[in-house]
Amino acid sequence: MPDDLTKMAEPYRIKMVEPLRVLSREERIQKIKEAGYNTFLLKSEDVYIDLLTDSGTSSDYQWAGMIMGDEAYAGSRNFIHLYEAVKDIFGYNYMVPTHQGRGAERVLFPLLIKKGQYVIGNMHFDTTKAHIEMAGGTAVNMVIKEAEDTENYHPFKGNFDVERMERFIREKGSENIAFILATVTCNSAGGQPVSMENIKEVKRVADKYGIRFFIDAARFAENAYFIKQREKGYENKSIKEIVREMFSYAEGFTMSAKKDALVNIGGMIAIKDDEDLFRKVQNMVVPLEGFVTYGGLAGRDMEAMARGLEEGLSEDYLHWRINQVKYLGDKLREAGIPIQYPTGGHAVFIDGKKFLSHVPQEQFPSQAICVELYIEAGIRGVEVGALLAGRDPVTGKEILPALDFVRLTIPRRVYTNSHMDVVAEAVKRVYARRDSIKGLRFVYEPPILRHFTARLEPVE
Structure with a gap:
């Protein structure tokens, strides 16, 4: 009781x-x-x-950490804490902070998109679509048709229509697809979650055609909660375990940390194990956002982000x-x-x-x-x-x-x-x-x- x-x-x-x-x-x-x-x-x-x-709310635990901000230009201890939190929660080896999610997109997308290529998403949000187009690409939405029927129940209306996506890839040629981007949860579809089964299917198609697969991770914890509540086989797993599995299928992510990391400002790019891409990201971050260990943020902001990632689970x-x-x-x-x-x-x-x-x-x-x-x-x-x-x-x-x-x-x-x-x-x-x-x-x-x-x- x-x-x-x-x-x-x-x-x-x-x-x-x-x-x-x-x-x-x-x-x-x-x-x-x-x-x-x-x-x-x-x-x-x-x-x-x-x-x-x-965007942009925080806790007393985060504010306590902000008092301990290390405002060194390079190698701040708050950056180290943030890096360790990302590695622990997502299992990724590389991370650079950015001032917010659109900063992450601005840095990463030009490295992945060649002029005229397509970026397939379940349903791209406004700044994402804008940064794809600014990089010379075309944003294509492949969310399931059930998302368009607002009155009927479907547990995962943020899912990709995998069959339609595969037809599109065959029609356009895999060489003309820059990458696939899964937005979790899918904001433009109504904050709707993506199932683990669907993420695995997207990964299967990406591997089949040699296409890169990334995640827009702004609301990663909320998506994991829906998986726990609605998807068979995950009811007894922890949110952290579900997050780890979700992100194991992608090679990197962008994040507006102002959502599920519970901060007033901040974002990041994380890459699982592609050191070459990570070095390219580092080179882009410096002129666009700031040095690689602060990315446009104060030390106190990175400390709040590290704590928020943990608290948000x-x-x-x-x-x-x-x-x-x-x-x-x-x-x-x-x-x-x-x-x-x-x-x-x-x-x-x-x-x-x-x-x-x-x-x-x-x-x-x-x-x-x-x-x-x-x-x-x-x-x-x-x-x-x-x-x-x-x-x-x-x-x-x-x-x-x-x-x-x-x-x-x-x-x-x-x-x-x-x-x-x-x-x-x-x-x-x-x-x-x-x-x-x-x-x-x-x-x-x-x-x-x-x-x-x-x-x-x-x-x-």
Whole structure:
């Protein structure tokens, strides 16, 4: 009985509080207008509940380590601790830190991609796709079709469609595939996990055609937790054992450590045993990020990352984390709100096309919902749909993805379920008046990663 009871509440206690500012509805209307109807351009102080990202939270254990930061330019003891943590958890022999995940992509991808090659992923995220294209490649998504059916249950909607991927490789020629990248969990598909069986199948195909296989490891621990909960044969394994097996099938990974490593800033590239690639990475890191033993980070940041990698494997923490996301998702489903089901590891993804079925996808229905959530209750979500997808780099036409989401991203150990209740009520209120909501059009459209800085206005 005590064990069951302890799973009902947060596995932490609040040591410090940060007061939240609540603006009036009239003020929120003015603030979102000034921000060009783009939630990225809102000031943090004008947001009540911030669900823009799950990046950047930490613990007292990590902060204690930050006091012990060794700020030496080279050979910091915090780098040594980070290296040892990576080797222990993932089993990889080489690692270089970067300032965050996109720094890792910026360093690694040009070393792997030749102009005109394809990079196959389950479903690439925005910065990943941008860095592939900047390196002269083309990003191709091969997620299973079940991911596009948001209403039906599938335990691993982040899986690759292996048969379709193999057909693509044969059609294009293996020499035209730069590498395969598995994103775990798969953010763009709704924070959906990838099964161990699917990772092994991807590895089999990669080996068959002599193609390199890497992992985007931002949410590696959440993916391992889902494997433990949903995949036969892993229910009695530890999270660390599952992580070790997952990464044994790849030859390297990039990571935004701001997710499952629980840090405010940081990332890395890790390579299993390819010393030649590691030396090339080192040579690229120095001019782009910083010296090879700090990669754009202070010593205190690397210490927090080392401790966060270890802390993020806690099953008690992961249980609460995943179930807080499920708590919000269940409340929305009970109210008839269309979401990606089942809920994933880090966010609840509202199906924007179904929520605002009268708004054409070219008018960014999910972004319009984000705007209305801010007006309704000061909640900042983020669009993962047509606005984020951008334009086809060849034709310039709008890319209209099958999945068009509002991502309500739950920061780690930041909000209680009382906050989730507020979010659920706000979504329900917006849904009740959905027929009156209008789409959006551009006032300013940047050429790359437009969703970060675009300015929009309502379509009259």
